[in-house]
Amino acid sequence: MKCSYSAEDLIRYTEGLMCDAEKDELKKHLDICESCRSRLGILKLTEDHLKEDVSNNETMYLKVMGAIDKDRYLRKKSKYKLGAFVARMAPFIKPSAAVILILVLSLVAVTQRQHISNVMSSLGEVFSKHDNLIKDDENKNNKNSKFFTAESVTELAKGQPPGGWVLSGDSNIKDMERQVKLKFYVKPDSDPSSSKNETGEVIAYLHDCNELYDLGLVVSF
Amino acid sequence: MDRDEILIKNVLDGNADSFSILVQCYQNQLYKFLYKLTMSKEDTEDILQEVFIRVYNNLYKYSSRWSFSTWLYSIAVNVFKSHYRKKKYDEHNNIHPEELDVLTCSIIDYPEVAYEIKEQRVLIVQLINSLKSDQKIALILKHVQGFSYKEIADILDVSPEAAKMKVQRAKQIILKKYDQLKGRGVYNEVFVQR
Numbered sequence: 001m002k003c004s005y006s007a008e009d010l011i012r013y014t015e016g017l018m019c020d021a022e023k024d025e026l027k028k029h030l031d032i033c034e035s036c037r038s039r040l041g042i043l044k045l046t047e048d049h050l051k052e053d054v055s056n057n058e059t060m061y062l063k064v065m066g067a068i069d070k071d072r073y074l075r076k077k078s079k080y081k082l083g084a085f086v087a088r089m090a091p092f093i094k095p096s097a098a099v100i101l102i103l104v105l106s107l108v109a110v111t112q113r114q115h116i117s118n119v120m121s122s123l124g125e126v127f128s129k130h131d132n133l134i135k136d137d138e139n140k141n142n143k144n145s146k147f148f149t150a151e152s153v154t155e156l157a158k159g160q161p162p163g164g165w166v167l168s169g170d171s172n173i174k175d176m177e178r179q180v181k182l183k184f185y186v187k188p189d190s191d192p193s194s195s196k197n198e199t200g201e202v203i204a205y206l207h208d209c210n211e212l213y214d215l216g217l218v219v220s221f
Numbered sequence: 222m223d224r225d226e227i228l229i230k231n232v233l234d235g236n237a238d239s240f241s242i243l244v245q246c247y248q249n250q251l252y253k254f255l256y257k258l259t260m261s262k263e264d265t266e267d268i269l270q271e272v273f274i275r276v277y278n279n280l281y282k283y284s285s286r287w288s289f290s291t292w293l294y295s296i297a298v299n300v301f302k303s304h305y306r307k308k309k310y311d312e313h314n315n316i317h318p319e320e321l322d323v324l325t326c327s328i329i330d331y332p333e334v335a336y337e338i339k340e341q342r343v344l345i346v347q348l349i350n351s352l353k354s355d356q357k358i359a360l361i362l363k364h365v366q367g368f369s370y371k372e373i374a375d376i377l378d379v380s381p382e383a384a385k386m387k388v389q390r391a392k393q394i395i396l397k398k399y400d401q402l403k404g405r406g407v408y409n410e411v412f413v414q415r
Contacts, residue, residue, distance in 0.1 A: 074235035
């Protein structure tokens, strides 16, 4: 048989929240439903366990009295009296303080309107100057930077020297603002009958941020 | 002015002995409350001492807007929670077998009955320990001290409806966990005479 009583019903029963008719009906049900009987038993056992007295040696007050500073309220009597007064008045002080603050600010705003306006505009100027100074600093830093972004400025394509070509040397070129580095790769002369080490073909690359940008064949001799 | 307020006034006037009377008035019920929360005598005594020391040091902040017992229990709940946080959760949730032995010592002459009752107690303590901290506190405040939902609400700083919900939810969880344990065959059905 499916049980029609929920946990909430059993809780209402244990808390005495059922009317007499409901109680009688549940009692009849408990005679035939072992599950509800068992669950009700758990609720009652829980309450009994919680209500059961616990013995203790009742000497806690001795330990407490030994641990507290007995002269605490004697030494600074006025301080704690004031503290007690503030604590008692706290529920009235907080809303009153908020109202007083709002009134004072409103009064100041009305009487000192011109002055506040001047102060605000001065502050605006200060912030504006500060922003401009930051922008100037950023521009100066960019100008002083020795790094040169090849890709964005020259639109050169990245490249790699052909296989077998070897680095012959590099050269730094700089002006007042920038510095660029060039690398030159040469094609070795592989002809065994030739007395030369190189073929005379040179490709130049712009070296920037560990990347090579192809400047093309610059010399053939 | 009731008894508690007179004693508090005396303490604030420098009469520390009045505090000793306050402690004696409340030590038993607070001990029971904390013991049901911790199920450990050692923890209960530590927490209880800390509660009374904190109450003494902050007594000047007490306002008669609250009932003194509500204020006392809210401090006890805070000290318990902070003690609970310091200890690892698992350690706290362990049942101390020696504590359960103490509970059954009065019927030790009847070993079979004692065993059955002890097993039931283990089950109940396990079910209560499976609750969330606030649900457990609300349930214990309701049934150990017989506080109203309004008083529980003041202690836990929630609304009376929320306090009632915590107690109801605690009971629902206890039944749900019991059904789960029974389903796994961990416990026999508990039969109690109506």
